[in-house]
Amino acid sequence: MPPLSPPIPDHVLWDRFRNGDRMAFEEIVSGHYKSLFRFGSRYTRDKALLEDCLHDLFVYLWEKRRTVNSTDSIRRYLLTAFRNKILLELDRIRKRGWTDEEAVTGTAFEEDTSHFAHDDDASPKLELLIGRLPARQQEAIYLRYYEGMDVSQIAGIMDISTQSVSNHLHKALLTLRQYARQFSLWISLAALPLFSFLA
């Protein structure tokens, strides 16, 4: 069955937004808000700050729509702009001389495990494993696997070379593979008594 309609290419949607099309803008905002918020929470766990950064970013983009660059990946564009915005805001907060402890969590997730709610599937071990990866590796695998960005897009977002991104991903995957091997072992061990029972 042929597709009934072609997907709207990002650059078309973006160009419509740049020409002041409200529908395109609304689509972009509502389509990316949640995932940007989620991504931003890697840098700060202050929800109000995240909301403000998102608000200011999108209002800025709307006001400057005529001078905004074209893009073929709206998500990459927004991830990059939003990441810069948050890092800038966090930097500003730090420079103010006082730190809101809730707002700034520089080294991501190592300590905070209270938010690991209802994970029947994710064992605490994997959480710790990923949590102990260096922050850049965590950021890279998040962008690669959760957001689905490719290596060159991640390089653009993190403002590092593609080689560095590949290295981060490679190292993170090595760690995860070790874990996966244990996981398989654990599964087969768990299944063993069952099979011996059946036999």
Added chain:
Amino acid sequence: MKTFDLFEDYLRDDSFRRWATDQGTYEDIRFWEAYVAEHPAGEWQKAREILLTLEAQTLSPTDQEVDQGVSRILEDTRPALRKWYRRPAGIAAAVAVMLLGAFWFFRTETAVPALTAVAPTDIVVRAGSTRQLVLLPDGSSVDLQPQSSLTYAATFSTDSLRKVSLTGEAFFEVAKNPQKPFFVYTASLVTKVVGTSFTVRSRQGDARVMVKTGKVSVFRPREASAQEKNTQLTGLVLLPDQQVILRNNELTRSLSVPVSLKNPVHQQHFEFSNAPVSDVFATLEKAYGVKIQYDPVRMKNCYLTASLDDEPLTEKLNLICQTLDASFVQQTTTRIAVDSKGCD
């Protein structure tokens, strides 16, 4: 056919990622549920676990927070002309279903949905620069938004199914009839209901359905013939305040509806508690863009307590008139006359 071997292969697959993180489209869910049933144990489990762990390390905004954030952005960037969209203060969050039909090519190529062959016996209602109320023979009401058109067969009332097709945007309140499901066709999406209220909007840009009351099912036109054969609501089912968006040719459900996308009738709650009938009529006039003529002196002692969220306009008027021992006549599409002996 995709082949998967290591957990990395799953992680690299867009469809898998969406499914594993609970953001799957209808197609994703169908595919992966079948896949998992076939492969109860496998590397996909590790991949899923990794994705869920990555997700658990972030904060997810609640639907309400997303709603508020998006609304705030849209309102602070809204051109002055669109201000009527803002919801009146004091009205509780309304539940609305809206379908934004999203096809760039749509505007230029054809003005008629693909599935609608306009037969000479079809009735076509077009709204120009203002919205227009359409009362269908089955008692359902359609608030047709500007620059939109609605088509239905002249044999609508005797057909075995209730079918209309839409370009543009409309708010539907469908008269209940479980034996005769009501179908709204647009080029990209078909919405099936038994009795409920929702808006369908099919404009260039994107496609979306939002539910106000009751429940609806949404599917692609290629599934329409199967759906027409039964009266069940199957497929992607939406409940109040849920919406489905057609994005990149796939259906995605989300559990909230941005307030800014709801038009006036969706936002309106028709809850009356010992309300003077003049208030009731004023509310209806405003919501549906109609003029209701009645004798305010004779009806000055008429009060109404009712919850009319789930009924089409005709049904609302029926219930009101029954309660007040009155009767009504629709004189034109926008003018309704109510006759009452008073309530003394």
